Amino acid sequence: MxxxxxxxxxxxxxxxxxxxxxxxxxxxxxxxxxxxxxxxxxxxxxxxxxxxxxxxxxxxxxxxxxxxxxxxxxxxxxxxxxxxxxxxxxxxxxxxxxxxxxxxxxxxxxxxxxxxxxxxxxxxxxxxxxxxxxxxxxxxxxxxxxxxxxxxxxxxxxxxxxxxxxxxxxxxxxxxxxxxxxxxxxxxxxxxxxxxxxxxxxxxxxxxxxxxxxxxxxxxxxxxxxxxxxxxxxxxxxxxxxxxxxxxxxxxxxxxxxxxxxxxxxxxxxxxxxxxxxxxxxxxxxxxxxxxxxxxxxxxxxxxxxxxxxxxxxxxxxxxxxxxxxxxxxxxxxxxxxxxxxxxxxxxxxxxxxxxxxxxxxxxxxxxxxxxxxxxxxxxxxxxxxxxxNISIIANFLQKSQGNRGISVPQTIRDHIVVAGYGRVGRVLVKVLRDRNYKVLVIENSEAAIRGLRKENIPYIFGDADSELVLEKAYLEKAKAIAIALPDPSSTRILLKSARDINPHIDIVARSHSDREIDLLTKLGAAEVVQPEFEAALEMGRQILSTLGEDNQEIASAVQEIRTDRYLSVRDISNKTKNQQY
Missing domain, CATH: 1.20.1530.20 (Na+/H+ antiporter like fold)
Known part of the structure; x- marks a missing residue:
């Protein structure tokens, strides 16, 4: 035995x-x-x-x-x-x-x-x-x-x-x-x-x-x-x-x-x-x-x-x-x-x-x-x-089949904010913008989410945000900014590059899914890159320092300094922590 x-x-x-x-x-x-x-x-x-x-x-x-x-x-x-x-x-x-x-x-x-x-x-x-x-x-x-x-x-x-x-x-x-x-x-x-x-x-x-x-x-x-x-x-x-x-x-x-x-x-x-x-x-x-x-x-x-x-x-x-x-x-x-x-x-x-x-x-x-x-x-x-x-026959078919269901954008729209992705992050972002009377255009590839946008009369385009066919209908050349809240890293990169090619002067805020993407998205043209984990840590730090009686202006300055250098100081700490875990 x-x-x-x-x-x-x-x-x-x-x-x-x-x-x-x-x-x-x-x-x-x-x-x-x-x-x-x-x-x-x-x-x-x-x-x-x-x-x-x-x-x-x-x-x-x-x-x-x-x-x-x-x-x-x-x-x-x-x-x-x-x-x-x-x-x-x-x-x-x-x-x-x-x-x-x-x-x-x-x-x-x-x-x-x-x-x-x-x-x-x-x-x-x-x-x-x-x-x-x-x-x-x-x-x-x-x-x-x-x-x-x-x-x-x-x-x-x-x-x-x-x-x-x-x-x-x-x-x-x-x-x-x-x-x-x-x-x-x-x-x-x-x-x-x-x-x-x-x-x-x-x-x-x-x-x-x-x-x-x-x-x-x-x-x-x-x-x-x-x-x-x-x-x-x-x-x-x-x-x-x-x-x-x-x-x-x-x-x-x-x-x-x-x-x-x-x-x-x-x-x-x-x-x-x-x-x-x-x-x-x-x-x-x-x-x-x-x-x-x-x-x-x-x-x-x-x-x-x-x-x-x-x-x-x-x-x-x-x-x-x-x-x-x-x-x-x-x-x-x-x-x-x-x-x-x-x-x-x-x-x-x-x-x-x-x-x-x-x-x-x-x-x-x-x-x-x-x-x-x-x-x-x-x-x-x-x-x-x-x-x-991008094959012409398929592109023409997609354009015809999408029809009225796929797009609800006023042709006169301008100075709007394009929000790519209407998941948990995108929904909050759209609410914040609309509460302050900004014009919003959402790009989303979920039919269930599109139904919600229709009910709220929010302009939308049904499709993949990183598709050139879709971006052509978003009037990016007339837009103020684009916020990329997609859950897929590769789609985020493709969309960022395409948006910059269409409108070199548009402000782009992108969501990063990992430490490694921060510099890459910045190089591709993002004006700001948001890393959710770091943002959560910064907010927790701000709340704790405020509770301890620190000056709010000094706290805001310290947090902004970390954001300005693209989380570089905290990225070193994050990488060390990961290495210790493995």
Whole structure:
């Protein structure tokens, strides 16, 4: 028994160590660290150097990593933000899954790739799922979780995770069509009962439990309670035939609105990142280089077919739900992989004889490659979307299709302030300006936000603020200033440069998302760059000094001095703090 335990400890140490090394290398190469985790799993796994002996135990821990990922997402996920994308989450996801299953079943049957329509339906179910873990990790690394395309992608992914539970309940019944309807009804009843119980627990039980534990002021007890809550609810959903991931996400939602949500998230982040690395490494272990090499032509074709095909299905759905061309393009290119939970369906399909061993190996290889390509695709997607939007045929189509819905700007407007982005920051900024009788023009790519602007009779342009087509309609040459409050760093940079090209004399105030962007945005032409974290710290410092009786004029002078040098003095402190943390 001792030898087995030592072997398991060796495997864990090897996986974490190799993941850290590979992650460091790819980070130096400016690639997402999860790519390093996948490579590490491939190298040390059974098809690589064969150093891992306790693969099943690693996979079990990897499931915990996925549960923690979804739990943290649930804690961070804003129900108010979810309302902005509720239509695409419910109707759009159902349409995407249904279309994918139907088209895959049709084409695979007609082309003779499967022996029966039932096998085609199974393949469609496998291909309909995208990767919550990979997309979420990539969005987090790029700081795009709260962007509109990030919210759209996460809404669809969460709905897909819920659908996984139904698929696991329904697919076995395909071998016996008489049981299909009862299996579907049973799965729906289980899901409804679970969500009703979760809502009740989140309202009456969990807040009281967390308050009682927090009053002990014991961080260990608090952490253990949070872990038990996350994994306990996840196991309940697993026993109900729903996905572990959905249970973990709902567990996060149940504490998202209580006072101790931020504390719970802070405790979970180190565990989440550690176990998540195990998950991605475990996926790498499934990749068989020999199978990939021997079937390289087939797999390359399948990868291209899957990624192009899924993007082609997803793009028009998002576009038809009122989102901008760029949002639809980025989202479709971010969701065009096969999800890691398709492995679960693949194993089930092999047991039910829906696929044979050769098809299983090809499916695993294709899935693994699409997961590896996802971070790169998400990195390139904004540039791809911008280039496509500038093609004359597409640009003309976008201009015509946008119609009256897309613009509400008086042709006589001048001396106005353009506000790019109508999220939490943009809304406050617009209110401050309008309260002082400034004319405001908002550029926003969320249909839900546009509806609010219509109700308040605020001039708006529907579209991506970094699009040249959109900026042409904003009368920047007549504007006084532009405030960039976009949640996406790359869009902020593109917009800033384009605005400066259109009107070299316009005043530009931009929101910085990190320390490194401050100088870059200044060089690109921003008159002022605002870093929210530093501004919060300065305001707290001002309040404290005022409370201590310091002269208000001297306080204002000290704060202004820090702002004038673009936070340079506090940036040094911030960087030192980060270095100490790592």
């Amino acid at each position: 001792a030898e087995v335990n030592h072997a398991f400890v060796y495997d864990i140490t090897l996986v974490l160590g190799s993941s850290a090394l590979a992650g460091l290398i790819v980070h130096r190469l400016r690639q997402p660290v999860l790519l390093g985790y996948l490579i590490a799993g491939l190298v040390i796994g059974p098809f690589g150097l064969g150093q891992i002996t306790q693969i099943e135990e690693i996979k079990s821990l990897a499931e915990i990593g996925v549960a923690f990922l979804l739990f943290a997402l649930g804690v961070e996920f804003s129900l108010a933000e979810l309302k902005r994308v509720k239509d695409i989450a419910i109707k759009g996801s159902l349409l995407q899954i249904s279309l994918t299953i139907a088209l895959v079943a049709l084409f695979t049957t007609l082309l003779g790739w499967v022996q029966s329509p039932i096998e085609g339906i199974f393949m469609g179910a496998v291909l309909s799922l995208s990767s919550t873990a990979v997309v979420l990790k990539t969005l987090t690394e790029r700081g795009e979780v709260n962007t509109i395309h990030g919210q759209v992608m996460l809404a669809i992914l969460i709905a897909q995770d819920l659908a996984l539970g139904l698929m696991l309940a329904v697919l076995p019944a395909l071998n016996n069509p008489d049981n299909l309807l009862p299996a579907l009804i049973t799965a729906i009843i289980k899901a409804v009962l679970f969500f009703a119980s979760a809502i009740a627990a989140g309202y009456w039980i969990i807040p009281r439990l967390m308050t009682t534990v927090a009053k002990t002021e014991n961080s260990e007890l608090f952490l253990l309670t949070v872990i038990a809550l996350c994994l306990g609810i996840a196991l309940i959903t697993a026993n109900l035939g729903l996905s572990i991931e959905m249970g973990a996400f709902v567990a996060g939602l149940t504490i998202a609105e209580i006072d101790y949500a931020d504390q719970a998230l802070a405790k979970m982040i180190p565990l989440r990142d550690t176990f998540a690395s195990l998950f991605f490494a475990s996926i790498g272990m499934l990749i068989n280089p020999d199978t990939l090499w021997q079937n390289s032509g087939v797999i390359i074709g399948l990868v291209a077919l899957v990624m192009i095909g899924k993007a082609t299905i997803i793009f028009p759905i998002i576009w038809q739900f009122g989102y901008s061309f760029k949002t639809a393009m980025i989202s479709s290119l971010g969701l065009n992989q096969i999800g890691e939970f398709s492995f679960v369906l693949a194993v089930l399909g092999e047991k039910l004889a829906f696929i044979n061993q050769e098809q299983y190996d090809l499916l695993i290889g294709t899935t693994a490659i699409t997961l590896v390509l996802t971070p790169l695709g998400m990195k390139l997607s904004p540039e791809i979307a911008n280039k496509l939007a």
